[in-house]
Every structure is written in C-alpha cells, then in structure tokens.
Amino acid sequence: MFIDSHCHLFYDDFKNDITDVITRANDAGVQYFIVPATNHETAKQAIMLAEQYPSIFVSVGFHPLDLKEFSTERLALIEGMIAHPKVIAIGEIGIDYFYDTSPREYQKEIFSFQIELAIRKNLPIIVHTRDSVQDAVDIVIRYAKSYPEWRIEGKRGVFHCFTGDAAQAKALFDSKFLVSFPGPVTFKKSTMPNLIKEIGIENIMVETDSPYLTPVPFRGKRNEPSYIPLIAQKIAETLDISIDEVARITTANAIKLFALPIA
Numbered sequence: 495m496f497i498d499s500h501c502h503l504f505y506d507d508f509k510n511d512i513t514d515v516i517t518r519a520n521d522a523g524v525q526y527f528i529v530p531a532t533n534h535e536t537a538k539q540a541i542m543l544a545e546q547y548p549s550i551f552v553s554v555g556f557h558p559l560d561l562k563e564f565s566t567e568r569l570a571l572i573e574g575m576i577a578h579p580k581v582i583a584i585g586e587i588g589i590d591y592f593y594d595t596s597p598r599e600y601q602k603e604i605f606s607f608q609i610e611l612a613i614r615k616n617l618p619i620i621v622h623t624r625d626s627v628q629d630a631v632d633i634v635i636r637y638a639k640s641y642p643e644w645r646i647e648g649k650r651g652v653f654h655c656f657t658g659d660a661a662q663a664k665a666l667f668d669s670k671f672l673v674s675f676p677g678p679v680t681f682k683k684s685t686m687p688n689l690i691k692e693i694g695i696e697n698i699m700v701e702t703d704s705p706y707l708t709p710v711p712f713r714g715k716r717n718e719p720s721y722i723p724l725i726a727q728k729i730a731e732t733l734d735i736s737i738d739e740v741a742r743i744t745t746a747n748a749i750k751l752f753a754l755p756i757a
C-alpha cells in the first residue's frame with residue numbers, strides 16, 4: 495500500500511474525473527491521499543473532497559505563491575478549519591524565491607506565523623521551497639529548538655519536492671523533519687537519485703504533487719496519484735531494495751507524520 499503524501503486533487507484538472515482518478519490510484523495500490531490546500535478558498539474545496547472520500551486527508555494554509563490572498567482574518571478562517579477531523583497538517587506553507595511573487599521578508603514572516611499556528615495546535619507542517627531551501631531549513635530548525643514540545647511524540651513536518659543537499663536533509667532529519675520526492679526523480683538528468691543514495695530511505699516519503707511534476711513515461715501529461723509506483727520503483731532501483739520495501743517504509747512514515755487514523 496502507498497500513500498500519495500502530496501496531491502492537489504481540488505484543482506479543476508480533476509473536476510471531471512476525480513472518482514476515476516481515485517479508483518485508478520486504488521487499483522495501483524495507492525490507498526490514501528494527502529491534499530494540501532494553498533489558501534482559504536482551496537482549503538474549503540479540499541475539505542469538501544475529504545468529506546466525500548474517506549481516503550482523502552487535508553492540510554490547510556497559505557502557499558507562498560498565494561500570499562496576495564493572505565490576511566489575518568483569513569488566517570483566522572484557516573485556524574477555524576483545523577477542528578475538522580480530516581485536517582491533519584498546516585500546509586502548504588513556505589518560501590519561494592524562484593517566482594518571488596511577494597517580498598522575501600514578507601514570505602518569511604507569513605511562513606513563521608503559520609509555523610507558530612502549527613506549534614499552537616501541535617500539528618505537523620508541509621513545507622514548500624524553491625531556491626530557498628537553506629532559509630526554510632534555518633527557520634524550521636530555529637522553531638524546533640525553541641519548542642521542543644512541538645510534536646514531541648512524532649515528526650514535525652515534511653519538505654516536499656526536496657531539492658536541497660544531503661547536509662540540509664540530515665539537519666532536517668535531526669530536527670524530526672522528513673523530505674519527500676516527486677516524479678522528477680524519474681527524469682534522466684535528475685540529481686535526486688544520487689541524493690537518495692546519500693540520505694537513505696528511513697526519513698523519506700513519496701508524492702506526486704498532482705497535477706504537476708508528472709513522472710516518466712507520462713511526462714508532459716497531467717499527473718495523478720496512480721503514478722506513485724513509478725516514483726517508488728525508481729527509488730527502489732536507486733537503493734537496490736524492493737518496491738514493497740519502499741511502500742512499507744514511506745507509508746509508515748506518512749502515517750506517523752500525519753498521525754493518520756488508519757490501521
């Protein structure tokens with residue numbers, strides 16, 4: 495059994511065939527889906543999906559590229575959604591220096607606000623970075639050190655689509671964070687396989703980031719959770735272990751991180 499630890503199933507891309515998408519994923523062994531919202535509106539949409547499908551869980555928060563949507567009133571709306579039983583994390587939150595749609599200092603401030611919300615609610619975080627891994631690592635590690643009681647029994651969060659180096663990954667692992675890898679791990683020129691060899695499988699998860707980042711051989715088409723085994727297979731080959739082992743460990747990691755109420 496696999497868990498897709500990051501897929502945006504609320505986007506219009508899936509509007510017409512979401513039930514088929516979920517059925518195809520289940521047929522491919524992908525049993526559960528973590529759907530990260532990007533602002534207060536998509537949080538509502540994600541929660542509606544989770545109410546419809548028992549296999550969907552949701553994170554709520556403001557994505558760094560959606561900060562034009564941010565206000566303290568809307569953050570209060572997000573905070574109100576946390577009581578919903580299908581909301582299992584704060585995310586996706588973070589900093590993005592590639593598109594730079596908001597000033598960097600402002601991105602860091604809102605990222606920090608939302609980490610503080612996660613700490614108050616004792617929830618894990620789903621972190622987005624682009625060209626900003628070191629700054630995000632510094633911020634989360636500072637919080638982890640300041641709040642040792644934050645998820646003392648579990649893990650604190652995941653850096654999704656991890657593009658940092660082995661030293662950054664290990665610093666995250668030491669502070670009880672995980673990293674996850676998407677479809678580009680299957681690309682010919684990807685540096686992710688070498689990184690995975692260095693950091694091992696113990697603290698990693700798999701994700702599609704659907705509808706983006708489609709793995710080979712479907713690159714260029716819409717991504718969907720049924721492609722998770724393609725990513726897992728590449729990781730299995732990279733580490734010279736079985737795909738079942740990849741499934742077992744990455745699934746256990748997701749269940750533990752998000753404290754999923756499943757057997």
Ligand SMILES: [Zn+2]
Pocket residue numbers: 586621622623654655
């Ligand atoms: Zn992201």
Ligand SMILES: [Zn+2]
Pocket residue numbers: 500502530586703
């Ligand atoms: Zn995402």
